[in-house]
Amino acid sequence: MAIPALRQNPGTYRAADVPFMDPGVHFPTFAQYWVPFPWGAVRSGITNTCNFDSFLAHLIWMHRRDPTYFAKNLNLFNSRAENAIKALVGLYWMRIPQAFAMSTRAHFIWRNMLLHDHNQQQPFLGTTRDGPGGDAVVNMAGSHRSSVFTPLSDSSLMWFVHTCYCRESADPSDRFETVLAADIGKLVSGEYDTRKSKLKCKACEVPFNSRHRPLVSPSTWFVHFPADNDDGRSGRPIFRLREIPTIIRLPELRTGREIEFELGFVAYGTTGSPRNPLTHATSIHWIDNNYFMYDGMISDGALRFLEDGKEPPASMGQPEYVMYFRK
Numbered sequence: 001m002a003i004p005a006l007r008q009n010p011g012t013y014r015a016a017d018v019p020f021m022d023p024g025v026h027f028p029t030f031a032q033y034w035v036p037f038p039w040g041a042v043r044s045g046i047t048n049t050c051n052f053d054s055f056l057a058h059l060i061w062m063h064r065r066d067p068t069y070f071a072k073n074l075n076l077f078n079s080r081a082e083n084a085i086k087a088l089v090g091l092y093w094m095r096i097p098q099a100f101a102m103s104t105r106a107h108f109i110w111r112n113m114l115l116h117d118h119n120q121q122q123p124f125l126g127t128t129r130d131g132p133g134g135d136a137v138v139n140m141a142g143s144h145r146s147s148v149f150t151p152l153s154d155s156s157l158m159w160f161v162h163t164c165y166c167r168e169s170a171d172p173s174d175r176f177e178t179v180l181a182a183d184i185g186k187l188v189s190g191e192y193d194t195r196k197s198k199l200k201c202k203a204c205e206v207p208f209n210s211r212h213r214p215l216v217s218p219s220t221w222f223v224h225f226p227a228d229n230d231d232g233r234s235g236r237p238i239f240r241l242r243e244i245p246t247i248i249r250l251p252e253l254r255t256g257r258e259i260e261f262e263l264g265f266v267a268y269g270t271t272g273s274p275r276n277p278l279t280h281a282t283s284i285h286w287i288d289n290n291y292f293m294y295d296g297m298i299s300d301g302a303l304r305f306l307e308d309g310k311e312p313p314a315s316m317g318q319p320e321y322v323m324y325f326r327k
C-alpha cells in the first residue's frame with residue numbers, strides 16, 4: 001500500500017523547528033488564543049477567501065495555543081501545502097497581531113501554494129474588477145475541496161482494508177466513496193460498510209473480509225466528513241451540530257495505536273439564489289468545550305460565543321463538512 005513518504009522521526013519535533021512565539025502569548029482561556037481573521041476584502045488585493053478562511057483561522061489558533069503542534073504533526077517528507085502552513089502560522093508570533101495585515105499575508109501564502117498545485121491551478125488564476133473600471137483584485141472564489149482538501153489530500157488519508165483468499169488490499173480515502181458526517185458514529189464503532197465490503201473478489205470469488213473501521217497514517221493530522229455528496233443527493237438527513245461527537249478514535253497503520261482526533265470545526269455554507277448568486281462560508285469552532293461562531297465578514301473574524309444548547313443561526317446556511325484534528 002502506498003503510504004505517502006514521511007520525514008524522519010514522524011510525530012517528534014526538534015526545538016529548532018518550533019517557530020518563535022512571544023512569551024506574552026499566554027492567556028487564561030483557550031478562546032483568547034484566537035486571532036481575528038478577516039475575510040479578504042477588495043482593498044487587501046485578494047477576495048472571496050471564505051472557502052479557506054475557517055481552516056486557516058483554526059490552524060492559526062491551534063499554533064498559538066501550542067506552538068509545537070505543527071512541528072510535531074506535519075510529517076510528510078515534502079509537501080508544498082504543509083510548508084505553506086508552517087510559513088503562515090509563523091506570522092502569528094505577536095501577542096496582538098495586526099488582523100488585516102496578517103490575514104492578507106496568510107491569504108497570499110495560501111494562494112501561492114494553490115497556484116503551484118498543478119492538478120488544479122485553473123480555478124485560482126482569476127481576477128475580479130472592483131466595479132466598472134475599478135482595480136483588479138485576486139479572486140479566490142472556489143470550493144473547500146479545491147482550496148483545502150485537494151492540496152492536503154496526503155495529510156488527511158484514511159484506508160479501508162479488505163482481504164480475500166488471494167490478497168489484502170488497502171483502499172485510501174480517494175478510492176472509496178466519501179464517508180458522510182451522518183456516518184461518523186458507525187465509522188468509529190466499526191459498523192461502517194463501504195461498497196466493496198459487500199462485494200466478492202473477482203479472482204477468488206470469496207466475499208471480502210473487510211475492516212469496518214478505517215486506518216490512518218502517521219501523516220494524517222486531520223480527517224474531514226462532508227455533510228452530503230457532491231451531487232447533494234445522498235438523501236441523508238442533515239445533522240445537528242450537537243449530534244457530532246467531539247472526540248473520535250481511529251487506529252494507526254503499522255503502530256496499531258488508537259489515535260484521538262478532536263472536533264475542530266463544522267463548516268457552513270449559504271446557498272446562492274438567482275437574485276444573489278454569491279454564497280458565503282462560515283463555521284462553528286469547538287474550543288475549550290464551547291462552540292463559537294466564526295464569520296470573516298463579521299467583527300473582523302473574531303469568535304462569537306454560541307449559547308449553550310443553541311443551534312447555529314439559520315443565516316449560516318447548511319452544514320457542509322466536519323473537521324477533526326489529531327490531538
Ligand SMILES: [Zn+2]
Nearest residue numbers: 164166201204
Ligand atoms: Zn481474492
